[in-house]
Amino acid sequence: MSVIIMFASILAREFGFDDVQLVLFVAVITVSGILGTLVPTLWQDRLGHKRTTLLLLGVWIATTAGFAAFAAARAHAAVPTEYPTWPLWLIGNLIGFGLGSLGSANRAFVGFLTPASRSAEFFGLWGLVFKLAAVCTIPFGFAKDAWGTPAALLMLLGFLAAGGLLTLLVDERRGLAAARAEDERLGAGEIPAASERM
Numbered sequence: 015m016s017v018i019i020m021f022a023s024i025l026a027r028e029f030g031f032d033d034v035q036l037v038l039f040v041a042v043i044t045v046s047g048i049l050g051t052l053v054p055t056l057w058q059d060r061l062g063h064k065r066t067t068l069l070l071l072g073v074w075i076a077t078t079a080g081f082a083a084f085a086a087a088r089a090h091a092a093v094p095t096e097y098p099t100w101p102l103w104l105i106g107n108l109i110g111f112g113l114g115s116l117g118s119a120n121r122a123f124v125g126f127l128t129p130a131s132r133s134a135e136f137f138g139l140w141g142l143v144f145k146l147a148a149v150c151t152i153p154f155g156f157a158k159d160a161w162g163t164p165a166a167l168l169m170l171l172g173f174l175a176a177g178g179l180l181t182l183l184v185d186e187r188r189g190l191a192a193a194r195a196e197d198e199r200l201g202a203g204e205i206p207a208a209s210e211r212m
Contacts, residue, residue, distance in 0.1 A: 082168050
C-alpha cells in the first residue's frame, strides 16, 4: 500500500500522463478508495476477516499483475508514447479500490483480534508497523531503477503474495479466544461476540 501511495503518480507520469491527467488520475484513485472503504463493511462480518483480507489481497495481486503486464507491453511497443493509456485508468480504479477496501478490512481485522482492555496498545503497535512498512518502498525503488517498472511491479506482487501466505497462518478463532481470555484476566468484561459464521 505504501508503494502504491508513493509511486502511483510517478508511474502515471512515466506512462505519459500530463499534469491535468495526473490530477484526474489521483482524483480517480481517491474516489475509488472512498468507495472501496465501504465495501468490506457490507460483508466482512459474514464472510470473515481472514477471508475478506485474502480476497482483497487477491484483487491487489491481480491488479499488480495487470499493471506489470501493461508496463511490459508498453515498454516493448514500437512507439511506447502511442501505446493506449485506457488500461491505466482501469488499473487506477482497482488500485484506489484496493487501497480503501484493504485498509478498512485490515483495521477491522486488527480490532477483531484485539482485547478490548488493550485496544490503544494494539492499535498503536499496528499503526507503527503500518508506518514502518514504508521502508518496503526502498526495494521497489531500487528494482525500478535497476530493472525497470515491470520488474519492480513483479517484486511488489511478490510482497503481496507473501502477505497472503502470512495471512493464511492467522487463526481467527484462536485469536478471538485469546482476546477474550485476556479481557477476562484483566477483568475488563467481554468483547463483542463473534459472528455466527464461526
